Amino acid sequence: MSTTGNDIRKNTSVTIGLSRGAYGARFYDSFFTNEFAKLETARCERYASIYSIILIHIGDFDNGDREPTKRELDDFMKTMVAEITDVVRNCDVAGLIEERKILVVLPRTDYLGSLITIKKLTRALEPVTVKGHPYASLIFTQATYPQDAKGYTELLNVAMKRIEISKDSLWERDKLKTRLFWEVVAHFTGGTLNGFDHTTFELGANEKLGHEFLEKINKVIVEDVGRNAGSRGILYIAPPSIKTDMPILNTIATVGKTATKIFVVGTKKDPELEMRNATGITITDPRMSGFYFTFFINAQAAYAIICKEVWGDIYTCFHTSNPYIVEGLITKFQRDSMLQEQL
Numbered sequence: 106m107s108t109t110g111n112d113i114r115k116n117t118s119v120t121i122g123l124s125r126g127a128y129g130a131r132f133y134d135s136f137f138t139n140e141f142a143k144l145e146t147a148r149c150e151r152y153a154s155i156y157s158i159i160l161i162h163i164g165d166f167d168n169g170d171r172e173p174t175k176r177e178l179d180d181f182m183k184t185m186v187a188e189i190t191d192v193v194r195n196c197d198v199a200g201l202i203e204e205r206k207i208l209v210v211l212p213r214t215d216y217l218g219s220l221i222t223i224k225k226l227t228r229a230l231e232p233v234t235v236k237g238h239p240y241a242s243l244i245f246t247q248a249t250y251p252q253d254a255k256g257y258t259e260l261l262n263v264a265m266k267r268i269e270i271s272k273d274s275l276w277e278r279d280k281l282k283t284r285l286f287w288e289v290v291a292h293f294t295g296g297t298l299n300g301f302d303h304t305t306f307e308l309g310a311n312e313k314l315g316h317e318f319l320e321k322i323n324k325v326i327v328e329d330v331g332r333n334a335g336s337r338g339i340l341y342i343a344p345p346s347i348k349t350d351m352p353i354l355n356t357i358a359t360v361g362k363t364a365t366k367i368f369v370v371g372t373k374k375d376p377e378l379e380m381r382n383a384t385g386i387t388i389t390d391p392r393m394s395g396f397y398f399t400f401f402i403n404a405q406a407a408y409a410i411i412c413k414e415v416w417g418d419i420y421t422c423f424h425t426s427n428p429y430i431v432e433g434l435i436t437k438f439q440r441d442s443m444l445q446e447q448l
Contacts, residue, residue, distance in 0.1 A: 129186055129187065129190060131190045131199070132186045132189070132190055132199055132200060132201070133198060133199070133200035133201075134200055134201065135200065135201060135202045135203065137198075137200060138198055138199070138200030138201075138202055138208050138210065139202060139208075139257075141198045141210055142158065142198075142208070142210045142257045142260075142261070143257045145210055145212055145250075145257075146250060146256060146257040146260070148212075149250055149251070150251075154213060155213065155214070155215055155249060155250060155251070155252075156210065156211060156212045156213060156214055156249070156250050157211045157214040157215065157216065157218065157219035157247055157248065157249040157250070158208060158209065158210055158211065158219075158247060158248055158249075158260060158261065158264055159208070159209040159211065159219055159222060159223060159226070159245060159246070159247045159264075160206060160207070160208055160209075160245070160246045160247070160248075160261075160264040160265065160267075160268060161189075161206065161207040161208075161209070161226070161243055161244070161245055162205060162206055162243065162244040162245075162246075162268045163205040163206070163207070163241050163243060164205075164241055164242035164243065164244060165241065165242055166178075166181075166240070166241045167240055167241070167242075181233055181240075181241070184232060184233050185207075185230060185233050186199075188226075188229040188230050188232070188233070189207070189209065189226060189229075189230075191229065192222070192225045192226050192229050193209055193211075193222070194211075196212050196213075197209060197210060197211050197212070198210045202261075208261075209222070209226075214249075215249060215337065215404060216247070216249045216252065216403075216404040217337045217338065217403070217404060217448050219247040219249060220247065220402075220432055220448050221447075221448050223245045223247065224436060224446060224448070226245065227243075227245065227436075230243060244268055244271050244272065244277065246264045246265075246267035246268050246271060247264060247267075248260045248261070248263040248264040248267070249404070252404065271429055274427060274429060274430070275298065275300060275303055275425075275427070275430060276427070276429055276430050276433055279292065281433065282433070285437065285441055286434070286437035286438050286440070286441040286442070287392055287441070289433075289434065289437060290396070290398075290411055290413070293305070293411055293423035294411055294412075294413040294421050294422070294423055298423060302425055302426050302427040302430075303423065303424065303425035303426075303427060303430065304423070304424065304425075305421065305422065305423045306422050306424075307419060307420070307421060307422070308412060308419075308420045308421075308422050309417070309418040309419040309420050310417065310418040310419065312419065316418075319397055319399075319410070319412065320352055320353065322399065322408075322410060323342055323353045323356075323399055324352075324353065324356050326340060326399065326401050326408065327340070327353065327356045327357055327360060327367070328356065328360070329406070330360055330363050330365045330367070330403075331359070331360030331361065331363065333363075333403070333405065334360070334361065334362065334363040334364065334365075335363075335364055336363075336364055336365065336403050336404055336405065337364045337365065337403060337404065337448075338364070338365035338366070338401065338402055338403025338404070338448075339365065339366045339368075339400075339401070339402060339403075339435065339447065339448050340365055340366070340367045340368065340399075340400070340401045341368050341370055341398070341399065341400045341401075341435065341438065342367070342368070342369050342370070342399050343369075343370040343371065343393070343396070343397065343398045343399070344369075344371055344397055345371060345372060345393065345394050345395070345396070345397070346371045346372055346373045346374070347369055347370075347371040347373070347374040347375065347378060347385055347387075348375055348378075349375045349377065349378050353369075354369070354378075354380065354383075357369075357380070357381065357382050357383045358380075358381040358382060360382055361382065362382065363382070365403060366384075366447070367382060367383040367384070368383065368384050368385075368386050369383050369384070369385050369386070370385075370386045370387075370388060370393075371385075371386075371387060371388070371393070372387065372388060372389065372390065372391075372393045372394050373387060374387050386444070388442055390442070395413060395414040396411065396412065396413055396414070397410075397411075397412040397420070398410060398411040398412065400431060400434055400435050400438065401431070402428060402431050402432055402435065402448070406426075407426060407427065407428035407431040407432070408424070408425070408426055408431065409424060409425050409430065409431045409434050410422060410423070410424040411423050411424070411434075432448070435448070
């Protein structure tokens with residue numbers, strides 16, 4: 106008798122829904138994990154502190170042309186749990202809170218700190234997401250107390266809703282997680298894409314928007330960084346080349362010291378140029394020469410714009426305010442350009 110997809114999901118949920126301790130002493134059941142999160146909420150409320158949660162959704166399994174066996178699914182979970190508990194700190198708590206959903210509670214961790222942990226988990230879990238069989242698609246979301254909610258139940262609901270949003274996002278729908286940075290850039294600038302948090306448009310001579318639009322966008326972002334100097338974040342501004350007469354360098358020089366890391370990236374840099382409040386990065390990749398891009402993310406906002414020169418002074422541009430797309434672009438850019446992975 107053939108087994109339907111629903112049957113596979115049912116078998117999978119039984120396999121991964123085992124009791125506390127089945128996959129190691131540091132991986133807990135739903136009751137313990139939820140109670141720990143509630144206690145952490147009470148502690149943070151009393152001491153005016155923060156914490157974050159990460160929710161990992163285990164999606165569809167891919168095992169070629171056959172269904173994964175129970176032993177294979179059990180081995181999958183053992184590998185996954187071992188990697189998770191190896192990445193997280195001793196003070197963090199991870200556990201299965203319902204079938205296909207793992208919760209990680211991160212005491213004293215802000216928004217950027219949770220994204221850093223997600224980056225580490227994503228890298229560590231590659232053996233069960235893109236290598237070997239069976240492997241599963243994973244979706245990571247997070248929420249931070251008290252920024253996103255004032256109680257644990259509400260915080261968990263925020264993370265749950267973000268899973269559903271992520272499932273329908275451009276990043277998941279077009280399967281961009283496994284593609285290289287320049288493949289993603291080509292996808293974003295190679296056609297018309299429109300959604301509630303992203304769109305494509307033309308920029309340049311005889312268009313509604315000229316090059317000054319990019320300058321204004323970068324200026325707005327840098328000025329916002331200056332107004333929120335204590336907010337951690339990361340900003341990449343990438344013109345084709347870094348020149349001394351770039352107006353944005355004057356704006357960056359005036360913001361003073363900030364908790365946001367600012368990088369100006371180009372294929373070449375004026376040798377006499379000295380930057381204040383930013384780090385210059387030269388990348389000898391010929392693909393950079395035909396593009397402008399800006400990537401920015403902090404606890405309050407996320408934004409990315411990529412512009413590709415089509416011909417003459419005309420550019421095809423893509424921009425988005427989706428934080429998962431922005432963080433994904435930053436991660437892929439850092440990894441594929443062999444830069445230090447950071448947020």
